[in-house]
Amino acid sequence: MVEYKLIIYYRGTGDIMRDEFTQATKDLLANRVGWKCSNPNCRKGTRGAAIEKEDIINIGVAAHITAASKGGPRYDESLTSHERKSYDNGIWLCQSCSKLIDSDVDRYTVDKLKKWKELSEEMAILDMEESGESGNSKDRDILMFFLQCFDRPAFRDPIYQEGCMEDFDEAIADTILALNTGILRTRDGHIIKESSGKSALSNNKWKEKLDVIGDMLSALRKRLKIAKTAGAYSMYGKGNVMYYFYDRELEEWFDSTRCEILKVLSDVCEDAGLEGLRFPKHKEYW
């Protein structure tokens, strides 16, 4: 009985102490990122027309970077109440991403969330600048950008020749980010090319094919992670390091999947009338 009362008391106080954003701050957070989720791997639109009424549906959340109350995710007691509910401490996210960032605070750190916010604001400006162009030529520009993103050693060398699996994994991760956001980053986080993500393509057939490419890229990363944990390969050689896969089928899967990715991308580009692909066109393998 006593315990029960204590819990009620604690929750009651917690509610009072929350440093909530004002409506004006929430609106500012949403507007500065064009009402899109700030997670660069999501970018979901968070506002749309409701079906029946003249209403607007909002699935966005003004999330706290450091928690609104003591004991919450990433809570920072050095902040004043005013700072805690200020624009600087907020980030606009879709509902599922707002739950995601609170479920794993070691992964979704203050620094990471601030970087997301910064990227998202930059992308909102890029989105605005692009809106004047016509659909087809804009699609071609995006595809040209993707061609550049895939023109890298991670898509050229057979897996046993990959100098460093960690770099390979990073290259795939950066390619996924580029595909989703139109931003290609160097390893230190510097932005080197800017375009739009695949969701900006106006041709739905191409968009679907690029979604397939995105799924295949994610599969590459997942299987690489499993292979590493399971000790499915080992290194040999000095200087020019090679990898030996104990499972030949797995090795072949890494090579054939990347070939398939390039093939799908080549097909889309051919369909768009883009010539001069610089990567070797899908042979058997390499």
Ligand SMILES: [Zn+2]
């Ligand atoms: Zn999201």
